Amino acid sequence: xxxxxxxxxxxxxxxxxxxxxxxxxxxxxxxxxxxxxxxxxxxxxxxxxxxxxxxxxxxxxxxxxxxxxxxxxxxxxxxxxxxxxxxxxxxxxxxxxxxxxxxxxxxxxxxxxxxxxxxxxxxxxxxxxxxxxxxxxxxxxxxxxxxxxxxxxxxxxxxxxxxxxxxxxxxxxxxxxxxxxxxxxxxxxxxxxxxxxxxxxxxxxxxxxxxxxxxxxxxxxxxxxxxxxxxxxxxxxxxxxxxxxxxxxxxxxxxxxxxxxxxxxxxxxxxxxxxxxxxxxxxxxxxxxxxxxxxxxxxxxxxxxxxxxxxxxxxxxxxxxxxxxxxxxxxxxxxxxxxxxxxxxxxxxxxxxx
Numbered sequence: 001x002x003x004x005x006x007x008x009x010x011x012x013x014x015x016x017x018x019x020x021x022x023x024x025x026x027x028x029x030x031x032x033x034x035x036x037x038x039x040x041x042x043x044x045x046x047x048x049x050x051x052x053x054x055x056x057x058x059x060x061x062x063x064x065x066x067x068x069x070x071x072x073x074x075x076x077x078x079x080x081x082x083x084x085x086x087x088x089x090x091x092x093x094x095x096x097x098x099x100x101x102x103x104x105x106x107x108x109x110x111x112x113x114x115x116x117x118x119x120x121x122x123x124x125x126x127x128x129x130x131x132x133x134x135x136x137x138x139x140x141x142x143x144x145x146x147x148x149x150x151x152x153x154x155x156x157x158x159x160x161x162x163x164x165x166x167x168x169x170x171x172x173x174x175x176x177x178x179x180x181x182x183x184x185x186x187x188x189x190x191x192x193x194x195x196x197x198x199x200x201x202x203x204x205x206x207x208x209x210x211x212x213x214x215x216x217x218x219x220x221x222x223x224x225x226x227x228x229x230x231x232x233x234x235x236x237x238x239x240x241x242x243x244x245x246x247x248x249x250x251x252x253x254x255x256x257x258x259x260x261x262x263x264x265x266x267x268x269x270x271x272x273x274x275x276x277x278x279x280x281x282x283x284x285x286x287x288x289x290x291x292x293x294x295x296x297x298x299x300x301x302x303x304x305x306x307x308x309x310x311x312x313x314x315x316x317x318x319x320x321x322x323x324x325x326x327x328x329x330x331x332x333x334x335x336x337x338x339x340x341x342x343x344x345x346x347x348x349x350x351x352x353x354x
Contacts, residue, residue, distance in 0.1 A: 020088070022072045024097035024129075026144040031076040032069040037062045038157055040166045045158070051076040055083050057138070063169050064138040065157075071095045071144050084109075084140065086133060094142045097129040101230040103237050110134040110173070110245055112234065115227035116180050117187050118149050125187065125220065127227060130180065134173045134245055141176065149183040150176065170246040174253045177235070181257060184228055184264045188271070191221060195274050202282055210282050218275045225268045232261050299353065303344050307337050 033054055035046040039062045046053065057064040071077065074095055081091040090111050093099055104111040116130040126147065133140040153175055156162055164175055194217060202210050238246075239254040246254075314321065314333065323329045348354045 034067040
């Protein structure tokens with residue numbers, strides 16, 4: 001059977017550098033703007049569908065977090081980029097959702113791309129690109145669609161828990177990335193539970209089901225690794241950068257964040273090895289079952305070889321076979337064959353082949 005290859009879409013192919021063209025799967029009817037403006041003493045939250053509402057918060061003495069959902073509306077993204085003096089290549093990367101995690105340093109801002117992972121309906125794992133633009137007093141985050149991992153962070157800002165309201169945009173950037181990385185840990189733990197459940201059931205479940213489950217789990221873990229692993233280098237560069245936007249005090253938090261992403265990557269590598277071990281275990285079980293079947297068939301064949309030999313001797317069409325004319329030869333032959341059968345069974349049991 002010939003397998004048809006899925007055609008890939010290359011919407012930005014052969015376009016000039018800096019062309020803002022959305023490349024992704026998630027479509028949104030409008031651009032949703034969530035604005036949180038705060039300092040140590042005040043807090044304000046605004047939700048809007050018009051990107052112009054975010055223009056009034058630039059240049060204040062507050063920290064402003066502007067979250068944009070709906071990257072397919074490139075005109076709105078371009079308006080915001082023009083207002084905040086973002087480089088055309090930055091805007092191009094924001095709407096191209098196939099980027100690996102990376103960091104770019106500009107004169108007035110930092111641009112960071114990472115992958116945000118979370119479970120939808122407790123089952124489906126969602127992969128979404130998250131882009132951050134970090135300035136002196138603002139952080140812009142760009143998402144493809146609704147849904148993220150920042151609810152707890154928003155509550156901390158609203159209720160003034162912790163130190164976030166008293167620190168700058170660099171700490172807000174750290175808190176956003178930290179929320180994403182913490183959710184990585186939750187996802188990795190969930191996959192660890194799946195691996196353990198599969199390991200427990202691999203001896204009892206259907207062979208085909210186990211094989212497909214292991215393959216699906218392996219592909220998912222590899223996809224997670226591709227999404228997360230490059231972030232280690234991003235955070236390492238972020239921790240060592242001398243960018244004026246990042247306060248020296250924030251570097252200690254970034255070092256802690258680096259330790260977390262190292263832990264995540266080590267856990268992913270560990271679970272990859274566990275999945276390979278599951279596949280080896282699965283193949284060993286199949287091999288053992290095959291060996292058991294072959295052993296039973298071999299024992300049956302071994303028992304019937306001498307019986308078949310005897311039956312073949314006395315089944316030949318010769319006239320002068322003396323035993324054939326004896327009155328009780330039929331019964332004697334049956335008795336000899338039964339005794340031989342019992343003796344071979346006892347011998348195999350003594351050898352622990354049965």
